[in-house]
Amino acid sequence: MMDMIERIIDEKIRPMLLGHGGDIIPVSIDDGIFRFRLTGECASCPGADITISELIEKELISTVSGITRVELISQVSDELLEQARSILRNSRPVT
Numbered sequence: 001m002m003d004m005i006e007r008i009i010d011e012k013i014r015p016m017l018l019g020h021g022g023d024i025i026p027v028s029i030d031d032g033i034f035r036f037r038l039t040g041e042c043a044s045c046p047g048a049d050i051t052i053s054e055l056i057e058k059e060l061i062s063t064v065s066g067i068t069r070v071e072l073i074s075q076v077s078d079e080l081l082e083q084a085r086s087i088l089r090n091s092r093p094v095t
Helices: 002-018 048-063 078-090
Strands: 022-030 033-040 069-072
Touching: 002 022, 002 033, 002 048, 033 048, 048 069
Parallel strands: 033 069
Antiparallel strands: 022 033
C-alpha cells in the first residue's frame, strides 16, 4: 500500500507542494491512517490545513482503498532545535 501512496504523492501531490516551496514525507500507515510530515514552506504555512484537507486527504482517500484518514505529524526537527539552542547559548546576557 505504501508503494501506491508514494506513487500518488509523486504524481499528484508533491508537484503542487514543490511549487510552493514545500514537500511531503510519508511516515507510516496504520489502521487506515496515513501519517506524514510537511517540510519547507509548507511546514509553517498558515494554509497547511487547507492543503491537507483539499489536496492530500482528498487525493489519498479517493484513490487508495483502505485509507480512511490522513494525519499530519508536526514536530520540530532535531536540526531546528539545535539551531535554536545555539542561538540561545550565544545570546545569553553577560552577568
